Amino acid sequence: MQILRYETYKQNAVNTEKATQLMQRNLDEQVLEIIRAVQEHGDEAAFAYTKKFDKADLSSLLVSDEEWNIAFDKVKSEQPALFQALTEAAENIRQYQRRTKEEGFQFSPQPGIRLGQKITPLERVGVYVPGGKASYPSTVLMDVIPAVVAGVEQVVITTPPRPDGTIDPVVLTAAKIAGADQVFKIGGAQAVAALAYGTESLPKADKIVGPGNAFVARAKKWVFGDVAIDMIAGPSEICAFADNTVPPSYVAADLLSQAEHAEDAASICVTTDAAYAEKVQKEVERQIPLLERAAIIRESIQTNGKIIICEDEAQAIELINTIAPEHLQLMGNNAEEQVEKIKHAGAIFIGPYSSEPLGDYFAGPNHTLPTNGTARFSSPLGVYDFMKKSSTIHYSKERLLDYADTIITIAEAEGLTGHANAIRIRKENNDASS
Numbered sequence: 001m002q003i004l005r006y007e008t009y010k011q012n013a014v015n016t017e018k019a020t021q022l023m024q025r026n027l028d029e030q031v032l033e034i035i036r037a038v039q040e041h042g043d044e045a046a047f048a049y050t051k052k053f054d055k056a057d058l059s060s061l062l063v064s065d066e067e068w069n070i071a072f073d074k075v076k077s078e079q080p081a082l083f084q085a086l087t088e089a090a091e092n093i094r095q096y097q098r099r100t101k102e103e104g105f106q107f108s109p110q111p112g113i114r115l116g117q118k119i120t121p122l123e124r125v126g127v128y129v130p131g132g133k134a135s136y137p138s139t140v141l142m143d144v145i146p147a148v149v150a151g152v153e154q155v156v157i158t159t160p161p162r163p164d165g166t167i168d169p170v171v172l173t174a175a176k177i178a179g180a181d182q183v184f185k186i187g188g189a190q191a192v193a194a195l196a197y198g199t200e201s202l203p204k205a206d207k208i209v210g211p212g213n214a215f216v217a218r219a220k221k222w223v224f225g226d227v228a229i230d231m232i233a234g235p236s237e238i239c240a241f242a243d244n245t246v247p248p249s250y251v252a253a254d255l256l257s258q259a260e261h262a263e264d265a266a267s268i269c270v271t272t273d274a275a276y277a278e279k280v281q282k283e284v285e286r287q288i289p290l291l292e293r294a295a296i297i298r299e300s301i302q303t304n305g306k307i308i309i310c311e312d313e314a315q316a317i318e319l320i321n322t323i324a325p326e327h328l329q330l331m332g333n334n335a336e337e338q339v340e341k342i343k344h345a346g347a348i349f350i351g352p353y354s355s356e357p358l359g360d361y362f363a364g365p366n367h368t369l370p371t372n373g374t375a376r377f378s379s380p381l382g383v384y385d386f387m388k389k390s391s392t393i394h395y396s397k398e399r400l401l402d403y404a405d406t407i408i409t410i411a412e413a414e415g416l417t418g419h420a421n422a423i424r425i426r427k428e429n430n431d432a433s434s
């Protein structure tokens, strides 16, 4: 894992950004081809891409009730500890998400005037659950539960099948615990396209949420506008700010926990102590071979793993805010005070015992978080992503007449005499009758 000084990192970051833009252009060509094919050929293209990318030759994209129930019963009876853990995590997520549910409001600024905001759940939502390099029952809980809490009528999951055409029974079990309505065996850009435009098998969704690899993230970007999306939740990222009060083994283990997601995951440690940086580096090297997914981790750490040495805390905080990481662990002595200074991060883990996987699986806040710097303007997935707002306006006759001339003045200034007329017609009708 590379150790860099702040200035070197900043310079490299500019070059990396240019290289990323180039890579994305190539990716776009592939993703757009997939989207167009699914738009034009529906299920036929969906089956073909599933065979090509996931090696599964399917006769149906939908998981049948029978298949779903068998998977649920099997996990419940054969893996009771796991079933219990998922149920407990689901309850923590539910409790947290209920607190984020906004209610509408009404108020009356004057007698005869009532203004408000009505909040309505979305009708049909597609949840993308990644499934290429790992299986993500936790993502099922994280992304379906807020939709259910919001009151969404139909929650549909898409996830890539295994080569034998099945879906991990634990994913199906989590889908039932969370309250999903249907599960479809399809992943990648083709799943995003199928949810965006509908196919013979898949219903067209109003919104697509959920993380995924670069193909998924890019496809979501391309279908946005035809369908709503939550955010760009791409390859996982972790940034740990630590000092010598934190065992380097904790920092290394947390960094590697995210590196194991995929080769393009990014793990960064920020510190102001050069000697400590070396200790973390050594620990990373020591721990990698001990982990099952060492090959993925090694590539991720070699490509995107960095330990950055800053001059002081202020420079470190400035750097963290520039990176706007998906996960930020404030692990050192000043963690509590540093929280206030953080402007951009998807989730902030405070103190050496708030290890990132706690948030991935159990604590309650969502693990679907903005990545790739988008925490500057995006938030964690929540109930608010599954609800939309309508304004409500009521004026009595008397109040409209009070303000008729004011409204007509603005309408005429815009040259929109039809607007002015809609108000005037009521005023004149009233003048004639009185």
Ligand SMILES: NC(=O)c1ccc[n+]([C@@H]2O[C@H](COP(=O)([O-])OP(=O)(O)OC[C@H]3O[C@@H](n4cnc5c(N)ncnc54)[C@H](O)[C@@H]3O)[C@@H](O)[C@H]2O)c1
Pocket: 030, 053, 054, 129, 130, 131, 132, 133, 134, 136, 139, 160, 186, 187, 188, 189, 190, 211, 212, 213, 214, 215, 216, 233, 234, 235, 236, 261, 262, 265, 326, 367, 368, 369, 371
């Ligand atoms: N941000 C979050 O909240 C969060 C949560 C969980 C996982 N993740 C991230 O999601 C990602 C999951 O990636 P994954 O690959 O394991 O699963 P995935 O389901 O996102 O992607 C698998 C799909 O990618 C498509 N694909 C693979 N190679 C392709 C190619 N050459 N051309 C076109 N399509 C191709 C296939 O259709 C396949 O079904 C990881 O990067 C992980 O870090 C993020």
Ligand SMILES: N[C@H](CO)Cc1c[nH]c[nH+]1
Pocket: 136, 138, 139, 235, 236, 237, 258, 326, 360, 367, 368, 369
């Ligand atoms: N760390 C991932 C989000 O970046 C979420 C996850 C799911 N399972 C394990 N981790």
Ligand SMILES: [Zn+2]
Pocket: 236, 257, 258, 261, 360
């Ligand atoms: Zn994770």
